[in-house]
Amino acid sequence: MDNDIFKVDFKVRDYECDIQGIVNNSVYQNYLEHTRHEYLHHLGIDFAKYALEGINLIVIRAELDYKYPLRAGDEFYVDVKMERVSPIRFAFIQNIYRKSDDKLCVMGRIIGTALNANGRPKLPEEIEKIFDEAVK
Amino acid sequence: MDNDIFKVDFKVRDYECDIQGIVNNSVYQNYLEHTRHEYLHHLGIDFAKYALEGINLIVIRAELDYKYPLRAGDEFYVDVKMERVSPIRFAFIQNIYRKSDDKLCVMGRIIGTALNANGRPKLPEEIEKIFDEAVK
């Protein structure tokens, strides 16, 4: 498995839009998260399963640049690429594009780590191996 | 009106928590937004009214540092302070603290501007005046 760009397709749902008729800012984080979790799942990492086992993959920082708003009914796709930032931190570089014209709508840089059951940062060996493979 | 720290009190609602038993990352942006809108309202700026008039106060960048998770039932407060970044841009410096021990949970820096009905960045004079007063 290489680090080719992983993509998920979406369509804006009306309830995700706010009074301004555009997708609410917080909802883009939902899109980014779903794409990351699908990506992790694709790599063999089940976010929900780990959560139930007390190993929490968590986000410690999010940077979001809102370039252009998505509107009701817009189709779009979100990609994700992983970079190692430190022994226990990974960055997910993610972009959201409108499908009709590939217009860049949101740029995200999400920094994550893993906490064990005691709340200490610790990347399970199994995950470490998969991540190392992914960022090659 | 001075730029004293403006605060809003909240309590975590169970539906805001995810499988990990903690508040989902995107929900903190809801808390920050509600606090900003309450602050703007306090300054005399009605976000929803402007939206209906075609003037959209928008966020162009968000930086969020997740320091410590909030859990079901936690009481917390969110503050907001405004700084002028450029002629048409303002930064909202916001922190989220757990109430029981004032533990810092999330630090946010949200950059905003205003778009007129044509989508051009333009701070209405009325808002400009209020903002100038607030950052004094």
Next chain:
Amino acid sequence: MDNDIFKVDFKVRDYECDIQGIVNNSVYQNYLEHTRHEYLHHLGIDFAKYALEGINLIVIRAELDYKYPLRAGDEFYVDVKMERVSPIRFAFIQNIYRKSDDKLCVMGRIIGTALNANGRPKLPEEIEKIFDEAVK
């Protein structure tokens, strides 16, 4: 266009699940709404466009039977069938099924009407015609 069952495919996103590890009750209404709006769009009715014109298609009653919970990662589909209840009211009969085994998860009966700009119930002729065609 006949009244054949209209379906939309979905996949549970982790952020839609709550502390119990299952989709939160309110989220099913999001699924049902998105399916209704896709159905209306398929019939030639743009919910968002009408909203901007001051004609609001609104829900006046919702009945939801929760039979079996959806979990993180579950694929599912939602269907919708329309029935006329009165001159100005329509019922949307909707079911949510897990895809892997067609297990019925939620049954919904949603009653809707339309309000004009003055807040009076009034089905625009254009919509009326489309609805009449759909329930044939």
Next chain:
Amino acid sequence: MDNDIFKVDFKVRDYECDIQGIVNNSVYQNYLEHTRHEYLHHLGIDFAKYALEGINLIVIRAELDYKYPLRAGDEFYVDVKMERVSPIRFAFIQNIYRKSDDKLCVMGRIIGTALNANGRPKLPEEIEKIFDEAVK
């Protein structure tokens, strides 16, 4: 402790409103749920704690009548009263009122039960005792 009406105060947050400028239908279920959980907590039942122990208090049916929409900034309150429906089922009768004029906005009737770790309906004795006391 008697069965006096239990109330929770809220204020509409802008992100809870949709393109129509009113609170989205699904969000009222969030309000009702938060009020129920606060009520249960008030009775000595911690929804989140039970969830972690594998005892799930679940909703099996929801009936919602939408009478009048809440808008951005509206203050409102939600009440809740419990009725026993069967040996293992309880109904929560809930209403949502706008604060400024006590206008009734939403009427809800939510039927719940409890599932044990094996997914069987079973009201823990401890909860049963509290509920019996509450509906007196």
